[in-house]
Amino acid sequence: MSEFNFKQAANEVLDIEVRGLQQLSQYINDDFVKACTTILNNKEGKVVVMGMGKSGHIGKKIAATLASTGTSAFFVHPGEAAHGDLGMIESGDIVIAISNSGESSEILSLFPVLKRLNIRIISMTGKPTSNMAKLADIHLCIAVPQEACPRELAPTASTTATLVMGDALAMALMQARGFTAEDFALSHPGGALGRKLLLKLENIMHTGQEVPKVYAEASVKDALLEISQKGLGMTAIVDQQDQILGIFTDGDLRRLLDSRVDIHTALIGDVMTKNPASASPGLLAVEGLNLMQERSITALLLSENGKLVGALNMHDLLKAGVM
Template sequence: MSIQFDFRAAAKQVLDIEVSALQQLDQYFDAQFEQACELILSNRGKVVVMGMGKSGHIGNKIAATLASTGTSAFFVHPGEAAHGDLGMISAGDIVIAISNSGESHEILSLFPVLKRLNITIISMTGKPDSNMAKLSDLHLQITVPKEACPLGLAPTSSTTATLVMGDALAVALLQARGFSAEDFALSHPGGALGRKLLLKLSDIMHIGSALPKVAPNALIRDALLEISEKGLGMTAIVDEHDAMLGIFTDGDLRRTLDKRIDIHTTKIGEVMTQNPTTAHPEMLAVEGLNMMQDKNINALILCDNNKIVGALNMHDLLKAGVM
């Protein structure tokens, strides 16, 4: 006979306990927290995060978040630090030491050396009367009422609170620095995020002979040949100086045929859409995508001082990984 267990109730209980713990965390965003932010912000060295066990896993994430949001930071395992990796830390750096109990032997054993190197130590513990808290220059408290683990043994609420405290540090510093989305993308150039935040329309636009354009006195038939050859689903209509006059798209063609207009005798200037939506080539690709979606259009002409310089369509944005 199988034992019935309410897994959903257990999960919700964990959520309730951890949410309650986080709601009490705001009292620890105090003067010590503010001083820690000011210290890191004015520091010209690196931020070195340390932690053992689960605190180490959380510390690794905190270091990564700091590094990706404008604060030079990395993680050092306390055990490895005691066997050579302490050489990665130099005078002028700041150490963030994490331990819920504040009594991690592996970290405390490094304090004398860190003090000799004149390293500023910011501890993050759940025990303000612990040795780590007392021996540190600044202490960030992460006390939680109880762990979500019913045995009170597995780090759960405490690690969540630690992670949030680290996120609070990183985001507060990000805002204080005026760190922008473009700055963020510079540290993520290889991924989809970098492509979305760094790629400009000029990087993916069609130019030169690949750019669909005709004169206003061209016949609709000739404009259709240009649309078919260039494959963007539209053509620009320009004057002799390549100044933008209008656009003719696949949609315009359907509307033209509905009106039974003769494509062999009618000039494109008579049926083109005047004052079409255009963009500057230096616009971010993601901004161009937003513009196209807002206007419900599938292609975009790029102009500089009203002179056509490029064109692209949704397929180009898709190939570039912007969508």
């Protein structure tokens, strides 16, 4: 056992599977286009994926990929379908039936009922002459020269080819639909992309008493106290109607000290940065981040018609998972 060459065995598997995928492109043919068109034009129905054993595991992944990229899809186990779950499939749906041999008895036993319901069937098999291939409305070939299993027993190269064919189908449909990153985020609200594309500044901004603000007539000392208490590294300077006049940040303080201004007597309105960057609370958080990076600032005021309504800093974006 110690002399067995594990690297060689693994590389042989990779070589076999790569060769299988390289020849898969010949099956991206008119039948593939027909399958895509059939699914794309099916405005009301769903795509139901079926498969037994290893094909079933691959089928679940294909269904999940379709569902997350704009095609309504789910997986149904053929065995369960024969015992009641067939009721989940309705006229107008499309079934993608997967079997490398094309002779899965559990799936073939469902064909008569599916046909009676006028459900179109797309089969994915490694044998174009199989019953599943001949009885389906559309057949997608997933044949490979050989399995990576040295005994030609365990599905290996064939399941890889099936998965890739499913990915090709899903990605082609995704592009044909004009499916965007924002669309993707809507079905992935809990993921990092969802947070970046769905989260708005209003969802994470500080409001009310948490917003640091002083009037232009306040002293620099009072402004520094406000910065310290609110902890955002800055304070807004506003008028009596909360209209934004300027901003004063930690960086402004360092520059002010270098200029030898007496912070005890100076008014904040005289040393503030006028016309500061601000954004609408309805702006996407990722766009707010881009604005802050473009302006090289670490805090941002949120306003509506020039009136201060909130504030946030880079730390808030970091906590929200936007960065």
